[in-house]
Amino acid sequence: MAFSPRICQYKRVFRDGDVGCGVATVLVTAGTIGRGGGALAGCAAWNPADPLRIHVLKNSLPPLWLRRFRRRHALELQSHPQLPDLYEQLTQPIPPNLVSLGLAWLDMARQAKHLTPLDPTRLTRWAALPPVWRALIQPQGQLWWVPYRWGTTVLAYRRDKLDWQPQDWGDLWRPDLRQRVSGIAQFREWLAISFRRLGLSINTPPPWPTDDLKAQLQTLHQQMLLYSDKHYIQPLILGDALLAVGWSSDLLPVAQRYPQIQVVVPPGGGAIWADGWVLPSGQSLSAGLQDWLNFGWEPAQTASLTAQGIAWSPFAPELADYEFFLPMDTATEAAYQSLRRWWAVLPPVGR
Template sequence: MTLGDVWLGEAIEKELIDPLDIAEIENWQTLPSRWKNLVKRDRQGNLQENGLIWGAPYRWGTTLIAYRSDKLDWQPQDWSDLWDERLSDRISMVNQPREIIGLTLKQLGKSYNTENLEEVPELKSELLNLNKRVKYYSDQHYLQPLVVGDVWVSVGWSNEIIPLMAKSPNIKAVVPTSGTAIWSDIWVKPKAKETETELSEIAKQWLNFCWQPQAARLMSLFADAASPVINTIDKDELEPDITNNPLLFIDSAIFDKCDFLEPLSKQSKEQYINLWKEVRNS
């Protein structure tokens, strides 16, 4: 079964999945540490360096800035560009507090995973200024206004923006230079009976396959997402359609500044939700 990484903590806490015995999966060792650490959790779903392994990341993407190149005579490069007066009432965004508050934190030089928002006093005013420029918030329909030209910039997920670019040559996209949010799809093991705790041989073979170079190349070419092992493959062995695509083969200096949306404490979650309500109701 596949699961988005932002749901992994909840699935663990609610005992919906079992940890994986990864010892017999040879290609686990090829996975970069950043991806291994993402799935090492305690039984409450929190990140733990020596925790159990609760999943197998197999593809990933980012939050991008998409824009209409035929409407703008300049190219957005970073989150700070969203505050440009020229984009007033010309932006659509996903309706996700962690994403919008997170990109604002990033614009202020902070992490998406800032625990105590009260330590960033300028955050609320920056969010209010950004909110004035946003015409639509929607998880399902944020790209439609961009297609018809009702907005000129959209903020959303790479697996939805990349295929749209193939159909619409006037739509371009960038990974913000100060870093962005990373998401990952993960293979997980649904909760099983006590007598069925071991992974099947087919499951082990499948996980090994997903981390093989050939599978990684195919994933990155045809799935509108990248494989977590793509950067472990010699660049000369990768197709130009991968290495020449900065949305998939991300510059390492930018990638190092990107964040997974990590689990937050209950108190921090309430801060994010309350701040989002204040901004949206302003």
């Protein structure tokens, strides 16, 4: 696919700390919260147990969670900037005690035998978890993943540069947005948006209206300035893109920092993304880890997650308004891959 020649400039837009390739380590104990490996007063006296080694996606947990949980256990929390970095932790000879993993990575991790199954009877609110979660995360009757937050695909736009307000996925096809849209490099998301515009579910089984889908996708491709999972936000901040399509976990924090950027959840919503906890192969669910899983599901903690304004808890009623990407059967996978190969060789815009 075509990428903007300004990609190197886009990498420099964010302020220090907004994006990066490093790994931040935060040690959380009874006494203090510190960055790095410095000495922390009062740790051994208060909690002689080894700290829980948990790896998470950067900025995915409310700071209030850490302040509250440190009263119960010591934590060695490492944050990673990208989801692939977290998957990589599962392949290490000595993995962390617990890892945050995106739902889209679950099947791959399970099939590669990187995970240890969990016992749902040790989760105090398991019976209250909406059935859609239990059906999704318990294939073959085993639990492999415990959700703690979710969001959806959204639109973000420059309200200081547009004299109209985007409201619907169909606005992406407006002629005045030609080469002014940036977005994630995920074909299934663009296919889902095209399904939505045709009035279909994002999980519509084949046979698909292939000619109609190709027409939608080809026109939408003409609107694109940049496809990139890592850098699609930068052209929106620069003003090169007027509208961006991405995950709420990315775009809502940006809108909080930049008042000229507004986020819209189109009617009918987008596809759900979700993050949850997995137990790496060779690890066991200690009492401390069990406490951490149940802590994240406590009503007080789910309320603080929602108040952060970036994601919803697994118990949020808004879940009923959106769709998960369901696993594809053989026929759906074949139709999807055929369409994806066609999309991947579309000529760059402007040629």
